[in-house]
């Protein structure tokens with residue numbers, strides 16, 4: 001934790017203008033946390049700018065305030081403080097780090113690999129989502145939980161817990177969710193938008209992926225290797241591959257599921273999902289990171305070499 005929420009709330013009150021941001025390729029926790037924080041500061045009449053280095057995924061664009069998130073280039077308005085949400089280290093803020101490193105940085109996160117890169121840090125890896133920590137901060141700030149904020153936090157928490165299914169889901173997670181429902185969240189209308197609705201491109205790329213499913217000789221590792229060409233053919237965007245790695249993981253007998261994606265620049269992105277094996281450690285050994293059972297990395301290798309290297313490292317970790 002390092003700093004208390006009270007210290008962070010106090011600092012926020014003294015900032016003239018706050019840039020609220022999260023990691024590139026934002027997920028539900030990133031977007032939901034940015035929005036909840038942005039709406040809350042607005043409510044407190046504090047100057048806040050919401051920023052994402054990449055586009056807001058389509059499935060989260062219905063959220064109130066999502067159209068106010070500035071994307072790609074930093075806003076021209078000045079800010080003296082940065083609220084970095086759900087970022088384990090400065091690499092996660094890479095596209096903008098050079099431009100923010102001399103500002104006051106407040107780091108709020110739940111990744112166990114967080115290296116406390118902020119001037120103020122509130123890091124709690126027992127939280128299932130950064131949204132849980134934002135919820136606590138909003139209480140500290142004395143902010144009113146309106147429907148828009150509650151929906152943003154519900155998106156953050158329900159997506160990062162895979163619909164309250166992951167081991168990280170705690171009694172606290174459910175208590176916060178109960179508060180969000182009491183504030184007006186309707187899971188029946190939100191869940192289909194967040195979890196079920198798929199673009200045609202997402203289905204097209206899933207079809208390619210399933211056709212390429214491979215297994216290790218002992219059946220403990222299942223992986224999918226997608227070429228850049230597969231992505232082009234399916235006309236798939238980054239967000240269309242979300243969740244595909246779970247198809248590999250959730251097969252009988254499989255311990256670790258992997259998704260390899262060839263990038264246009266010749267590098268390969270890898271997503272790891274495991275039942276028990278510490279794939280956070282494996283991803284970290286390749287310069288990536290994440291959680292014990294869900295992690296990712298990027299290799300400066302072609303697809304085939306990346307598959308060989310990562311499979312070797314994963315089987316090594318499984319046999320430990």
Ligand SMILES: [Mn+2]
Pocket residue numbers: 029030086110128129130160
């Ligand atoms: Mn998160």
